[in-house]
Amino acid sequence: MTGPERLSPEALERALAGIASRPLLVQSPVIRFVLGPGDRALVSPGEEVLPGSPIAERTPDASFVEVGRIQFRPVAQPEAAVLDLGSGAPGIVEANQTSAVAGNPEAVVSTEGADDPGVSGQAKSGAERRRPPTPGKWWVGGADRRGRTSGRRTAPRRVSGTLLFEVGGKWQAAAGERHEIVEAPAAGTIREARNGIQITMTLSGTALPAAVGAGEAARGYLDVPRLTDGELWASALDVGRAGAIVVAGSRISAQGISRARAMSIRGLIAASVGQGELRDMAASEARQRASLHQLAPFGLLAFDGHQRRPMASPVLALLAALAGRDVAIVTDPPMLVFEGEGVPLPDVAPDWVRVRSGAHAGREGRYLSPAGMYRFRTGIHLDAAFVRLGDDLAPTVVPVSDLERFV
Numbered sequence: 001m002t003g004p005e006r007l008s009p010e011a012l013e014r015a016l017a018g019i020a021s022r023p024l025l026v027q028s029p030v031i032r033f034v035l036g037p038g039d040r041a042l043v044s045p046g047e048e049v050l051p052g053s054p055i056a057e058r059t060p061d062a063s064f065v066e067v068g069r070i071q072f073r074p075v076a077q078p079e080a081a082v083l084d085l086g087s088g089a090p091g092i093v094e095a096n097q098t099s100a101v102a103g104n105p106e107a108v109v110s111t112e113g114a115d116d117p118g119v120s121g122q123a124k125s126g127a128e129r130r131r132p133p134t135p136g137k138w139w140v141g142g143a144d145r146r147g148r149t150s151g152r153r154t155a156p157r158r159v160s161g162t163l164l165f166e167v168g169g170k171w172q173a174a175a176g177e178r179h180e181i182v183e184a185p186a187a188g189t190i191r192e193a194r195n196g197i198q199i200t201m202t203l204s205g206t207a208l209p210a211a212v213g214a215g216e217a218a219r220g221y222l223d224v225p226r227l228t229d230g231e232l233w234a235s236a237l238d239v240g241r242a243g244a245i246v247v248a249g250s251r252i253s254a255q256g257i258s259r260a261r262a263m264s265i266r267g268l269i270a271a272s273v274g275q276g277e278l279r280d281m282a283a284s285e286a287r288q289r290a291s292l293h294q295l296a297p298f299g300l301l302a303f304d305g306h307q308r309r310p311m312a313s314p315v316l317a318l319l320a321a322l323a324g325r326d327v328a329i330v331t332d333p334p335m336l337v338f339e340g341e342g343v344p345l346p347d348v349a350p351d352w353v354r355v356r357s358g359a360h361a362g363r364e365g366r367y368l369s370p371a372g373m374y375r376f377r378t379g380i381h382l383d384a385a386f387v388r389l390g391d392d393l394a395p396t397v398v399p400v401s402d403l404e405r406f407v
Contacts, residue, residue, distance in 0.1 A: 023407060031332060037164060040056065040138050061178050237265060361402075
């Protein structure tokens, strides 16, 4: 084996082409919100939204509901479509006012009588917007709509959700009594909006991609307690950081996640997170959904996955530059979104590489030259390279497959 030789810029560029590249920033990313049965979109394709704008409505306690038969009449007829619940209580199909305003006409199935004097003229005047019942249409049921009483001593139930399918002329729906609003984490444009399926939108800002995301999309100001890498103690997460997205260092502990949620912190960012911590967080979210008390959205990001390692210096430098600015955590795909205008971006040298796995995982340095096929201690031969890691005087031989570079 020969020592490293100085490479020309052209030879260095050819050598670095064989190293896996990792994007440091992504412009105008596309994100997705997955909707389940009983969830509906409050926006339409092409609509521009601002941070905090309602974009969807979730039904956390959705269950199957038998709607009944829906007799739809053509739009040319002024009469409303009649819903037969099979129990002598007719109903109507009318336009969803919320979706109509957004340019997305959706049908609402109501358990009100078609001849009920409580039905306003606005519902009848929307006959031109009526559509046949199809899977995904928004359905509203309950005898208490528009002041009607059920004639029972107990309080009448009002459920709403989305139509699912039709069997034997009768419709089934996924509906529930409780609903939660989903807000846009950042400004952008809606690309697709389908009830019970998904919402995709193109953000107008810049994103820092991550490897693992958990929880929900959340917004807040970025708090960087320490500018050097390391693990943040859970005791540092106090109520003074409520509403912030905190950089937790190299790793997030289960105790830190629980304390952050209790202190109304909007999110945590670290280099890695364990599988056990993610399971504990999922169980905590399930208990929260089962209760009637709703907490603020909470998100979690890990830039390097599950293996414990220090945070990359370019990522840490960018987070330090964003300290105090409004940012947003997105989990699908996992990334940190911010407005890139006026943010000093870190200058990454072309030959700067990072070891992503192996014995030197997490260390960084400068790429010197190829080392050819090298025999490592395990007895295997791999294509390797000479890298000067940190302040080491002697270069280190590292497999090319263990290296990554930021672009």
